[in-house]
Amino acid sequence: MSAHPVFRFGIIADPQYAAIPPHAAMDRYYANSLAKLAEAIEVFNGWELSFVMTLGDVIDRSFQSFDDILPVYEKLRHESLFLLGNHDFSVSAGHLSEVAARLGMPSPYYGFSRHGWRFIVLDGNEVSTFAPPEGHPHRALAAQMLAALEAKGARNAHRWNAALSDAQFTWLGDQIARAAAAGEKVIVMNHYPVHPPSEHGMWDSERIVTLLASHDNVVAYLNGHDHVGNYGRLGGCHFVNFKGVVDTERENAFAIVEVHTDHIAVRGFGREESRTLVY
Template sequence: MTEKTAPLFSFGIVADPQYADVAPRPDMGRYYAQSPQKLDEAIAAFNSQDLAFVVTLGDIIDHGWENFDIILNCYDKLRHRSVMLPGNHDFSVAPQHLGTVHERLSMPSPWYDFTVGHVRFVVLDGSDVSLFAPPQGDPRRELAAQRLDVLKQAGAINAQNWNGSFSPEQVAWLSDTLDAAEKAGETVIIFCHYPLYPDNAHNMWDAPQTLELLSTRRCVKAWFCGHNHVGNYGQVSSTHFMNFKGMVDTLDENTFAIADIFEDRIEIRGFGREDSRTLLLSALTDRQQVAVAR
């Protein structure tokens, strides 16, 4: 196989800007008001590259509906497509705004997918069943309380009220979407705010069930997330679980990344605190095998 020197395409990655017009919390490593400046720097770097899109992996704000205005204005300078999904902090808004967070982030729906070439990107909402995202009176809040109680009784380290989980409807949609991708011979990269693996206090409540679902689909090559600001990485079979570091952390050191997609690997180019690494796509789909053979 002759290795290509240029990627098939590339995209930018930002995790947890978590902006708020409030004083910093050095004890937590949170410098909320610095995020627009860091995001401007990241966008300038992205604009100098040929990218298919830029994804922001949730926690665009720390709290407060009014803070969306400032941080989202930064994206007006971005010359590429912007893909966003909500994190837990994006729902720290007044109750009347809970039902419109996805719309504020210009999402076509709470979960959806799109393709670039033969790569299908799946955008998920891990706050779907949680104690904070569903509007008041929504039955998902009661389901969330039940799920959290079960985890607490089991002593699970991710039994935290700032984590979330998927609804049965989203799981069914994800299963159908992955089946279609598998049938089409596509590579799948999933975006979600919350990690699944390795085991960590920040993981989704239903991480074990979701991992089991993914394990039966060889098309799933990567799960990209934020939420755990220190970052993390693990691999299960041919799926890479990449947790990107939080932009809101540190006073003046930035963190963001660019992913270069090749037939046989994903190259993560880290900027600032983000690490660079190579994610090998060891189990290629049938369509990829044909493309590589050519």
């Protein structure tokens, strides 16, 4: 295995900050995420990183929560990137359309390249009962999908899960194909897990997993949402679910991902596990 990485990036999942008391039964300490995030950033600043990605759920609730937590990211000396989680939409109806812009995102889903790798950033909330504006067709579609899953007794039939639109799913396939044509390996990032199957999985996990596992250039899928973490592999794709920052009173959870020519090394800090992903 190669000793020196081509590049590194940082990962944070589910800070879920809010200025509210802890939820003891769930072991979630929402207000403590400010200090944990500051600690993670201090570690990240000691490394050479291409960027730091937060895998959704920056806040737990209230649009004003962004005013408290986003200034903490300003201490980061690296590029800070975001994707959208379900709790990021726990805001008043008037703010739903403003969340991506508040996080400085170019659009709700997007892609970028680094060192010959293509990163595809999904918006897993697009078809949901909470993210689209009131009256949007995606809300009605989400209600239909959820009802169908409930009727089947599906384990992921929950209102806090969601699906990609057909348009975004087509875009994902197109991005993978373009990366292959350009000789780029692919890492997909999303808030929600898709594999192994779980109660936190996206409603359309099956079609996403089938797509990713069918392309040789797709190396990894990174997500949050399920705060206990998880890992699986299908075909040549590694599926890594990172643990939530918000959980536990004091223990942190974040990672530095080192991309090598023949493997990816996940260096876990705090509760996060370290892993070697060979490709």
